[in-house]
Amino acid sequence: MTETPLNEENGNHMNAKRILLGTAVVAMGALALSGCSGGGSGDSNQDGKVSMTFWHNSTTGDGKKYWDDTVAAFEKANPDVTIKVQAIQNEEMDGKLQTSLNSNEGPDIFMARGGGKLADIVEAGQVMDISSGLSDATASAVGGSLSAFEIDGKNYGVPLSILPSGLFYSSDLFEAAGITANPTTIDELVDANAKLSASGVAPIAVGAKDAWPAAHWYYNFALRACSKDVLDDAAKSRSFDDPCWLTAGENLQDFLDTDPFNEGFLTTSAQQGAGSSAGLVANHKAAMELMGAWDPGVIASLTPDTKPLADLAWFPFPEVSGGDGEPGAMMGGVDGYSCWVNAPKECVDFLNFIVEKENQEAYATAFQTLPASQEAQSVVTDPALTNILEAYNKAPYVELWLDTLYGQNIGNALNVAVVDMFAGKGSAQDIVDAVNDAAAKS
Numbered sequence: 001m002t003e004t005p006l007n008e009e010n011g012n013h014m015n016a017k018r019i020l021l022g023t024a025v026v027a028m029g030a031l032a033l034s035g036c037s038g039g040g041s042g043d044s045n046q047d048g049k050v051s052m053t054f055w056h057n058s059t060t061g062d063g064k065k066y067w068d069d070t071v072a073a074f075e076k077a078n079p080d081v082t083i084k085v086q087a088i089q090n091e092e093m094d095g096k097l098q099t100s101l102n103s104n105e106g107p108d109i110f111m112a113r114g115g116g117k118l119a120d121i122v123e124a125g126q127v128m129d130i131s132s133g134l135s136d137a138t139a140s141a142v143g144g145s146l147s148a149f150e151i152d153g154k155n156y157g158v159p160l161s162i163l164p165s166g167l168f169y170s171s172d173l174f175e176a177a178g179i180t181a182n183p184t185t186i187d188e189l190v191d192a193n194a195k196l197s198a199s200g201v202a203p204i205a206v207g208a209k210d211a212w213p214a215a216h217w218y219y220n221f222a223l224r225a226c227s228k229d230v231l232d233d234a235a236k237s238r239s240f241d242d243p244c245w246l247t248a249g250e251n252l253q254d255f256l257d258t259d260p261f262n263e264g265f266l267t268t269s270a271q272q273g274a275g276s277s278a279g280l281v282a283n284h285k286a287a288m289e290l291m292g293a294w295d296p297g298v299i300a301s302l303t304p305d306t307k308p309l310a311d312l313a314w315f316p317f318p319e320v321s322g323g324d325g326e327p328g329a330m331m332g333g334v335d336g337y338s339c340w341v342n343a344p345k346e347c348v349d350f351l352n353f354i355v356e357k358e359n360q361e362a363y364a365t366a367f368q369t370l371p372a373s374q375e376a377q378s379v380v381t382d383p384a385l386t387n388i389l390e391a392y393n394k395a396p397y398v399e400l401w402l403d404t405l406y407g408q409n410i411g412n413a414l415n416v417a418v419v420d421m422f423a424g425k426g427s428a429q430d431i432v433d434a435v436n437d438a439a440a441k442s
Contacts (some may be wrong), residue, residue: 052108058240066366110344114148116407133348141373148334157338159372163292164332172311173287182315202262205277205286207270215415222248224320238439249428297368312383413438
C-alpha cells in the first residue's frame with residue numbers, strides 16, 4: 001500500500017480529479033431513499049439499546065485485530081450500542097452480501113467499493129443515503145475520495161483506503177536475473193520476463209482461480225488502448241463496441257503468448273496461503289504480481305516470518321504503443337463502508353468514527369495501505385507505497401476497476417471471459433461479445 005510520509009503538496013493532490021471515477025460516471029437514476037433508523041438486522045430496543053451487524057473481509061492477522069479493536073473502542077464510547085462482527089473471506093463477500101441484501105436482511109454495516117456495484121444497490125433501494133449524517137470532520141479528512149460513494153449528488157458511504165494498482169516485485173530477484181531498470185513498456189516487460197525465467201523463477205504470479213486478478217490484466221490493457229472518454233461513456237451507454245476493447249484483448253493475447261505467468265496459474269488463488277499468487281511473491285517463487293495497493297500487507301502476512309518483504313518494490317503498469325489512453329493513467333479502487341437502508345442511525349456514527357485520524361492511522365498500519373484520510377497518511381512509510389503515491393499524484397486520471405465501474409453483472413461476465421482467454425478457450429472478440437451480451441441483459 002502506501003509509501004512515504006505525505007507532504008502538504010502531495011496531500012492537496014488527493015482531490016476529486018484523481019479519486020477514482022466511481023459514481024461520477026455512473027449516473028444511474030438512483031431511487032430516492034429515506035435515511036431510515038431502526039428495523040432490519042439492526043435492532044433498537046425499547047430500553048434504548050442498539051444492536052448492529054458488521055461485515056468486513058479481514059479474516060486473519062492484523063486486519064482482523066484492527067476491526068475487533070475498533071469495534072470495541074466504538075462500543076466503549078457508545079455503551080448503548082453493540083456491534084456483531086462477521087469476518088468474511090474476500091472472494092465470498094460479493095455473493096454473500098448480494099444474497100443478504102436481496103433477502104432484505106442486509107448487514108447494517110458492509111464493505112463497498114463505489115462505481116456501478118454501489119449504484120446497482122442504490123437503485124435497488126438497499127443502501128442508506130448518509131449525506132446528512134456525515135460530519136464536517138469526515139468530509140474534510142477524506143476530501144475528494146468521498147466522491148467515489150456519491151451518486152446523483154447523494155452520499156452512500158465513506159472511503160477508508162485508496163488503492164491504485166501496478167506491479168509489485170522482488171528487487172532481489174530482479175537483480176539476480178540481471179534486470180537493472182524497471183520495465184516501462186510491455187516489450188521491456190516481456191524482455192524482463194525472459195531473464196527471470198532463465199534465472200529459475202516464475203516471472204509473474206497471477207491468481208486466475210479467483211478470476212478478478214486475471215481480469216486486471218485486461219483492465220490495464222484497456223486502460224492503455226481506450227481513451228478516458230470511452231471508458232467513462234461505457235458506464236452510461238453500456239456499449240463496448242469501440243475498437244479499443246478488441247485491441248485490448250488482442251494485446252493481452254499477445255502477452256499471454258509469451259508465457260509470463262507461474263505454472264498452474266489457472267488453479268492459483270490470489271491471497272490465501274503460500275501457494276497463492278501473493279504467497280509466491282512473498283516466498284520468492286515468483287518475481288512480480290499485478291495488484292492494488294493492499295498487496296504489501298497481504299504479502300507480509302505470507303512471508304516465512306510474517307513480516308514485510310524487505311525487497312518489495314513497485315512500478316506502474318507499462319505503456320503500450322498505439323493506444324488512446326493517456327500515458328501515466330492508472331487503474332485503481334477505493335475501499336470503504338456503507339450502511340444498509342434499514343440500519344439504525346448509529347451506523348452513520350460508526351462510519352464517522354472509523355474515519356477519525358487515530359483510527360485511520362491504525363488502519364493504514366494494520367493493513368499496510370494508503371488511508372483515505374489525508375490527515376493519516378503521514379504514517380505510511382513503506383517504500384513501495386511511496387512510489388505508488390508519487391505515480392498516483394502525477395497520474396492524469398485514475399480509472400476504477402472495470403468490474404466495479406460497470407456493475408456486478410457486466411463485471412462478472414468480463415472477468416469470466418478473460419479467464420477463458422487465459423485458459424485458451426476464448427478470444428479477444430469473445431470478451432467483447434460477453435460484455436455486450438451482459439450489458440444487454442442489465
